[in-house]
Amino acid sequence: MATISFARGVPSADLLPVDELKSAIARAMDKDATGMLLYGDPMGYMPLRTWIGDRWGFDAAGVFVTNGSLQAFAFLAEVLFAGSGGRAAVEAPTYDRTILTLKRFGATVDAYPLLEDGIDVDALEAAIKAGKTPGLVYIIPNFQNPAGNVTTLAVRQRLVDLAAEHGFWIFEDDPYGDLRFSGNDVARMVDLDTAGRVIYSTSFTKTIAPGIRAGALLLPEELRKKMAYIANQTYIGAVHFAHAAVAEYCAAGEFDKGLDRARPQLEARKDALVAALDTHLGDRFTYRAPEGGYFLWGKLEGVDCDALLPKATEAGVPFVKGSDFFVDDSGKDHLRLAFSAVKPEEMDEGIARLAQLL
Amino acid sequence: MATISFARGVPSADLLPVDELKSAIARAMDKDATGMLLYGDPMGYMPLRTWIGDRWGFDAAGVFVTNGSLQAFAFLAEVLFAGSGGRAAVEAPTYDRTILTLKRFGATVDAYPLLEDGIDVDALEAAIKAGKTPGLVYIIPNFQNPAGNVTTLAVRQRLVDLAAEHGFWIFEDDPYGDLRFSGNDVARMVDLDTAGRVIYSTSFTKTIAPGIRAGALLLPEELRKKMAYIANQTYIGAVHFAHAAVAEYCAAGEFDKGLDRARPQLEARKDALVAALDTHLGDRFTYRAPEGGYFLWGKLEGVDCDALLPKATEAGVPFVKGSDFFVDDSGKDHLRLAFSAVKPEEMDEGIARLAQLL
Incomplete structure (x- = not known):
């Protein structure tokens, strides 16, 4: 896998x-x-x-x-x-x-x-x-x-x-x-x-x-x-x-040619991720779709993402746990999904794997 | 110049x-x-x-x-x-x-x-x-x-x-x-x-x-x-x-071919520097000729090299003053001559210029 x-x-x-x-x-x-x-x-x-x-x-x-x-x-x-x-x-x-x-x-x-x-x-x-x-x-x-x-x-x-x-x-x-x-x-x-x-x-x-x-x-x-x-x-x-x-x-x-190549590719990845999230996680995952960049951030209601991460890594779908981005104990029910390096055709399977762990 | x-x-x-x-x-x-x-x-x-x-x-x-x-x-x-x-x-x-x-x-x-x-x-x-x-x-x-x-x-x-x-x-x-x-x-x-x-x-x-x-x-x-x-x-x-x-x-x-090219070139520069020092500074400059590397270090008896440096720089023959290499006030009568980037045919003129400042 x-x-x-x-x-x-x-x-x-x-x-x-x-x-x-x-x-x-x-x-x-x-x-x-x-x-x-x-x-x-x-x-x-x-x-x-x-x-x-x-x-x-x-x-x-x-x-x-x-x-x-x-x-x-x-x-x-x-x-x-x-x-x-x-x-x-x-x-x-x-x-x-x-x-x-x-x-x-x-x-x-x-x-x-x-x-x-x-x-x-x-x-x-x-x-x-x-x-x-x-x-x-x-x-x-x-x-x-x-x-x-x-x-x-x-x-x-x-x-x-x-x-x-x-x-x-x-x-x-x-x-x-x-x-x-x-x-x-x-x-x-x-x-x-x-x-x-x-x-x-x-x-x-x-x-x-x-x-x-x-x-x-x-x-x-x-x-x-x-x-x-x-x-x-x-x-x-x-x-x-x-x-x-x-x-x-x-x-x-x-440089500008590279941006023109990258932007639609990144948008396609974001779109595929959003579709996969809606399909497999629905209301369990709260997020706003970004208008640019590399990342989608969201809240998995009632889920301890610190505890989820090792299981997700084992299932071949690592993410970064939300708590890494805070100076205190916040963010345990959040996670960051980087969509930049995942091909659109892989998104659905990736998020499906994650959903199965919940 | x-x-x-x-x-x-x-x-x-x-x-x-x-x-x-x-x-x-x-x-x-x-x-x-x-x-x-x-x-x-x-x-x-x-x-x-x-x-x-x-x-x-x-x-x-x-x-x-x-x-x-x-x-x-x-x-x-x-x-x-x-x-x-x-x-x-x-x-x-x-x-x-x-x-x-x-x-x-x-x-x-x-x-x-x-x-x-x-x-x-x-x-x-x-x-x-x-x-x-x-x-x-x-x-x-x-x-x-x-x-x-x-x-x-x-x-x-x-x-x-x-x-x-x-x-x-x-x-x-x-x-x-x-x-x-x-x-x-x-x-x-x-x-x-x-x-x-x-x-x-x-x-x-x-x-x-x-x-x-x-x-x-x-x-x-x-x-x-x-x-x-x-x-x-x-x-x-x-x-x-x-x-x-x-x-x-x-x-x-x-890498080794580069070393084989560099060593004789550096030695030739060191030799030209030594010859120029002996010609133009004679007993006033005490040094040991190095067996390798980039630098020749020596003592200009009775000369304040900190004071000499601005004049040498103006004359187009900058060096590094000895005092830079000590944590205390030592080394004022010393200087470091890097021979690595000076062509052999330029050595004599360079040291002659320096000698004229003394």
Whole structure:
């Protein structure tokens, strides 16, 4: 019985742009072998920084390219919290690695409920008034991991206003924003921000391939030197050999072509998952179908998903249990289903297997 | 006036194996596109781990491949010292980034004089008896950076014995060991070690190219899980796209061919540097010519090299001032000349320019 994995937020192997990347790296070596083979700028490979700046509307001087955006977030957590401590605010639920990284560098993590329209800003504001002002607020505004929802414009604007007023940083983690398959884009916080408090994060993991490990932050000026210093001390320069391939791939227009290929494929997977859930779980499973991204999040009423997981893994249908995404004991009746790497024709069997375990 | 830089320990652009790497990455993509483009093992890309294990005589299960060996050392410093503190011992002088990394993660750094035969083991042993036992001893045994010398077998054996007796780790940092152009190899500490206290570190920066950012540790079993965990939390997997190219390059026999090309070139550069020093500085500069590696280290009697550096940089002959390699105020009359990236025909002019500033 082959495994049908709903666990990892990983692109499907059959959708990877293999030929395009193979040709991109060959062109990169022809153009700039010395630039990509010697040490480079700790802020990242300049042709890629320039392309990212142009696409996301930012001066290349503030674009910081690292070996995956997680490494960039670890640098930031070290810069902001190591040695000094402080508070960080996250959505509940949120990406599990973020919680671990913040704690690793000494932050106290406060979680605020993720409502339908985004983080509970009233609760955040009340906490600030009570003296619990965070140094950093971490938000996944588009197709949130794990919840799949989108933060509304109103909540984004309030967050940006609060950041300006209280002087905290907002980390706008946006690896999925380009993977919308229905509905309309919402303005980015970095574009609403007039006080320079938003650090926008983008990643090529979900839109090109994870193995090239390329992520980028758009850094406010105040943070650039500190981040470059810590990158220089950690790895001197990022892996320019890989990032030059990404730069060449992007410059050739392949990035947008890849998105155009991926979006309908992801939507078909989401549709197949929704159909399978309705068929096999019906009212037992409460969820909202996402308009983009990789994940569907929901509640299995009265089911202990922590206990279900080992059985599901044995049945070849692993998922991620909801409790992983909370700092406290919440989420035990929730689970996250990643539909990105499951083919539409496998969905029905996968969910049927899961339903049989209940 | 073109710059003739003696500053950076970087391979010469004209010696980079461009064609070999271009062909290696194409073969890697043909063989294992999915393996190198999806997420991978936090311990590193397995075909490269296997090749490294075979070459350096280690079980691949203990080979930990990261984005440069500096990143690996930062992981280790975090695992050993973050939150808990403790002592680390280094040679004086030693690699400047090592001192900064150890301090960054909270270690107290004790420096012991680097004598002609290696670190002053008597001083280290006396300090241990006085209660200053380090958690980690950091040694560059071959063609030391900056001093260029080689730790003798007797000193290596004593260090290994002390580590077994007192339970500290030895970090054997060996990026230059394969770049010997005269004299004989000395046994590695990792091979003398029967107590499992040596962490051997190798790097492809000096033997293939820096921009591929590939380094590896041979990890004792006790440290593997902790190191894999922290790598997973920091970047999930290393840059497999680049490391697959390295694996293919190495498997095709290009690694040894590259060493055979590099050694005589480096020796010719060292010879030209020695001749230029004798011509232009004579008795004013005291040094020992290295038998391998990238660096020549020496003393400019009565000269303040901290003050000389800005003038030398302006004259287009930057170097690294000796004081950078010490934790205290020592080394002001020393400097490090990297000969790796200076062509033999440029040496005479470079040193002549330097001599004119004195």
